[in-house]
Structures are given as structure tokens and as C-alpha cells.
Amino acid sequence: MIWLELAIVLLSIFIGARIGGVAIGFAGGIGVLALACLGVQPGHIPWDVILIIMAVISAIAAMQVAGGMDYLVNRAERLLRRHPKHITILAPLVTYFMTLLAGTGHTAFSTLPVIAQVAKEQGVRPSRPLSIAVIASQIAITASPVSAAMVYFSSLLEPKGVDYITLVFICFCSTLTAVFLTSLVTQFLGCELKDDPVYQERLARGEVAQRQQQNAPEQPFALRSLLIFCGAIGLIMFYATALSPVVGLITEPVLSRDHAIIAIMLSAALLITWRCKIDADKISSAATFKSGMCACICVMGVAWLGATFVEANIEHIQSSASLLLNQYPWMLAIALFFAAMLLYSQAATTKALMPAALALGVSPVAAIASFAAVSALFVLPTYPTLLAAVEMDDTGSTRIGKAVFNHPFMIPGLLTTGLAVGFGFILGHLVL
Known part of the structure; x- marks a missing residue:
């Protein structure tokens, strides 16, 4: 029966992924219905993750309307244009820190056109900075102090003696180092732009546009909105630290950390x-609000479906996987990688698999190191920011091959994830 249930889960996710967008969440609902027809009791809906996403996105959307996001993008554009020859290194750092601050990778949408244009102006193959910038925006979720995935994961690790700040520190250092090293390698991927036959064909047909720098006027309270948002993040980190048993500033909190974040x-x-x-x-009506609410639907449907399957078969999963994971803890990273490839959400993947992994006896070090693998959203070339990068590069260098998987995001994604997991194991053993 477990194989039939697993087939239903995979088929539902496959259908949702084929349709794309918010349909991945809708597919979770039909999967739960199909499992219920087999007598499987529905699992728990991840309301805590959903509510955190909604609250954070509400603040980000308000900041966007006030001009705070445009303020960040303008500063990012100035940085990239000041050092255009280093765009393949600077672009991923920009998207990484924007995601780290906002807790959502959708902030990359606003910087991708700038990255593509600056690269094109310098004769740099746009697929290089665009690919690693998208990967950086995805993996930064696992280091962001306000992302739903991080907040949920930290709640699982605190009972095991790993406090919130330590977790953020390890994830930040491992993922940022991985992004930087991968950006150095990415500078040499693919042929030079001038030697790309697709680019030459598009250039001959007049399909490559040359856009001049445009500086939109900043709104009067743009900086104020950004400072308010950053202050809120600082307050959240302070409160989470104060709640930690290691610090012990607040021993009997009125608000739990999740409630405090919301x-x-x-x-x-x-x-x-x-x-x-x-x-x-x-x-x-803000773009970030719409994308955030779509993310809530995706997390609700897919995580609910995953929880339904895992909770119904937890004993069988434990007996089958405990020995394997205890002997080869790095296998957790592989499991998370393939799950994220299908679930299309770092938070949903963390919610679906991490509790079961820790219940099987996986050490906190192995869990933290493997956490970066929940960002494997780049394997199937259908994720929104990935598709946006393809569309914004009119040189044709950022293209998806006929074999689907041979796209420019694959090598940077695999390398970044692998390095982050490796550094996570090293830092975890040193810090914990």
C-alpha cells in the first residue's frame, strides 16, 4: 500500500509541476483527496509556516509600495555598474543579501533585468551572472533569519540544544562561502558571448536590445520604510536570542518565537x-504580495500532502531509513535535494522531511549541514525566478536545452549546494 500512496504523491506533484505556478499547491489538495479515498488520515496543515510567510510578505509588500524595494534595487544597480567587469561575482552577492534580508527569493525579480543589461553592455555572457544570481537567491533562504524554512527548522533543533543564532551563523557562513566560490567557477562556464552562434544570429536579426541606464526617482519615504523593516528583523533576532536557553534572558515568554515574528x-x-x-x-496589489500568497498556497497544498504520506507511514519509514541515515548521514542531503526538486519550496520540504529525519536519530550537525539541500529548486527549469532570467536575457545565452536538464543553472546549482553541505558539516563539527 505504501508504494501506491507514494505513487499518488509523486503523480500529484508531477501534475502540479507540469501546469506550473500556484497549481503545485492545488495538486496537493487532489493528492490528499486520493489518499483519503484509500483510507489515509489527512496530515497536519503547516499553518505556522503559512502564517509566517503571510506576515513577512505583508511587511515586504508595504515596503515595496513605499519604495523601499526600489531603493535597494537602485543601490544594487549602482554597485553593479560601478564594477561591471566583476558582475558574475557581485550579482549573486546582491541577490543573496536581498533574499537574506527579505526572507523570500522573489526579491531577485527586480535585479535580474539590471544584471542581464550590465553583463550585455560589458560583453559578458549573461548566463553566467544570471544563473549564479538565481541560485544565490534560492539558497539564501536557508540562511535568512526571517524565512519560514529557517524559523521552522530552528524550532525543531532548539530541543536538541542548538539555539537560533548558532543555526543562523552556521547556515550563513556555509552558504555564503559556497555562493562566492561557485561564482568564481561560473565565470568560465559556457563560451564567450561574442563566440555564441545563437547570440550572433539574434544580433543580426536586431533582436538584442540596448537599453540605457534609467534612474527612476526615489519615493520620499523609501529609506524610512527600509529602516523600519530592518529594525523589525533586528528585533526578531534579538527576541529569538533572548528566548534561547543558552542566553536565558526570557525564561517564561508570553509570546512564542513564531507568534513574535508574526x-x-x-x-x-x-x-x-x-x-x-x-x-x-x-x-x-504589490508584486511581492501576490507572489507571497501564491507561495502560501503552494506550501499549504504540497506540505499537507507530504505530511499526510509521512504521518501515515512513519513507522515503516523509520524502520527502513534509520540504519541507512545513521551510517551515512549525508544521505539526508540527497533525500532533501530530490524532495525539494519536486516540492518547489524550501519551507515545504523542511516541513515534510526534517521532523522525520530527526526522529530517525539524525544528528543536529548532519541536519544543519543538509539543510542547504532544500534549495534544489533549480533542477526542473520551471521555477519563476529561473524562467524570468531566461526571458530577460535577449542574447539567448541563458537558454534551456532540448534535454530540459541541460540548462545553465544546473552546474552552479549543484556546485553551490554541494559546497554548502560540505562546509555545513565542517562548521557544524567545529561550532557544536
Whole structure:
């Protein structure tokens, strides 16, 4: 029966992935219905993850309406244009830190056009900075102090003696180092732009546009909105540290960490709306708000489906996998990698597999090191930021091959993930 149930889960995810977008979440619902027809009790819906995403996205959307996101993008563009020859190294650092700050990889949408244009102006193959920039925006989720995946994962590790700040520190150092080293390698991937026959054909047909730098005027309270949002992140990190048993500043909290994140982010959204004098009705129309709500649907459907399958078969999974994972802890990274490839969400993958892995006796070090593997959203070339990078590169260098998997994001993605996991094991053993 377990194989039939697994087949239903995989088929549902495959159908959702084929349709694309928010349909991956819809597919989770039909998968749960199919399992229920077999007598499987529905699992728990990850409301904690969903509510955190909603609260954080609300604050980000308010900041975007106030001009805070444009302020960040303008500063990023100035940095890239000041050092254009190093764009393959600087671009991923820009998208990494923007995701680290916001807790969502969708912030990369605003910088991808700049990256593509600056690379093209310098004769740099755009697929190089674009590919590693997209990968950096995905893996930074596993280091962001406000991402739903990080917050949930830290709640699993605290009972095992790993505090929030230590977890963020290990993930930040391992993923950032991996991104930087991969960017050095990415500079040599693919032929030079001038030697690319696809680019030459498009250039001859007049399909390669040359856009001049455009500086849109900043809104009057753009910086204020960004400072409010950053202040909210700082407050969350302080509160989470104070709750840690190691620090012990707050021993009997009125608010749990999850509740504190939700309350602080909603308060930040209100403060931005009030102090930056924006129209509250425009917040729900912001691009980040729409993409964030789509992410909530995806997490709800897919994580619910995964939880339904895992909870129904937890004893069988434990007996089959415990010995293997105890002998080869790095196998957890491979399991998370393939799960994320299908679930299309770092938070959903963490929610679906990490509790079971820790229940099987996987050490905290192995779990932390493997955490970066939940960012394997690049394998199937259908993720929104990946597709956006392809569309924004009119030189044709960032193209998806006929074999589907032979796209420019594969090597940077595999290398970044592998390095992050390796550094995670090293740092984990040194710190814990």
C-alpha cells in the first residue's frame, strides 16, 4: 500500500509541476483527496509556516509600495555598474543579501533585468551572472533569519540544544562561502558571448536590445520604510536570542518565537503604512504580495500532502531509513535535494522531511549541514525566478536545452549546494 500512496504523491506533484505556478499547491489538495479515498488520515496543515510567510510578505509588500524595494534595487544597480567587469561575482552577492534580508527569493525579480543589461553592455555572457544570481537567491533562504524554512527548522533543533543564532551563523557562513566560490567557477562556464552562434544570429536579426541606464526617482519615504523593516528583523533576532536557553534572558515568554515574528512583522507593515504615508489598498496589489500568497498556497497544498504520506507511514519509514541515515548521514542531503526538486519550496520540504529525519536519530550537525539541500529548486527549469532570467536575457545565452536538464543553472546549482553541505558539516563539527 505504501508504494501506491507514494505513487499518488509523486503523480500529484508531477501534475502540479507540469501546469506550473500556484497549481503545485492545488495538486496537493487532489493528492490528499486520493489518499483519503484509500483510507489515509489527512496530515497536519503547516499553518505556522503559512502564517509566517503571510506576515513577512505583508511587511515586504508595504515596503515595496513605499519604495523601499526600489531603493535597494537602485543601490544594487549602482554597485553593479560601478564594477561591471566583476558582475558574475557581485550579482549573486546582491541577490543573496536581498533574499537574506527579505526572507523570500522573489526579491531577485527586480535585479535580474539590471544584471542581464550590465553583463550585455560589458560583453559578458549573461548566463553566467544570471544563473549564479538565481541560485544565490534560492539558497539564501536557508540562511535568512526571517524565512519560514529557517524559523521552522530552528524550532525543531532548539530541543536538541542548538539555539537560533548558532543555526543562523552556521547556515550563513556555509552558504555564503559556497555562493562566492561557485561564482568564481561560473565565470568560465559556457563560451564567450561574442563566440555564441545563437547570440550572433539574434544580433543580426536586431533582436538584442540596448537599453540605457534609467534612474527612476526615489519615493520620499523609501529609506524610512527600509529602516523600519530592518529594525523589525533586528528585533526578531534579538527576541529569538533572548528566548534561547543558552542566553536565558526570557525564561517564561508570553509570546512564542513564531507568534513574535508574526506580530512584529504585522506591526512593521502597519508602521510602514502609517509613517510612510502609503495607500493601504495598494499593498495587496504589490508584486511581492501576490507572489507571497501564491507561495502560501503552494506550501499549504504540497506540505499537507507530504505530511499526510509521512504521518501515515512513519513507522515503516523509520524502520527502513534509520540504519541507512545513521551510517551515512549525508544521505539526508540527497533525500532533501530530490524532495525539494519536486516540492518547489524550501519551507515545504523542511516541513515534510526534517521532523522525520530527526526522529530517525539524525544528528543536529548532519541536519544543519543538509539543510542547504532544500534549495534544489533549480533542477526542473520551471521555477519563476529561473524562467524570468531566461526571458530577460535577449542574447539567448541563458537558454534551456532540448534535454530540459541541460540548462545553465544546473552546474552552479549543484556546485553551490554541494559546497554548502560540505562546509555545513565542517562548521557544524567545529561550532557544536
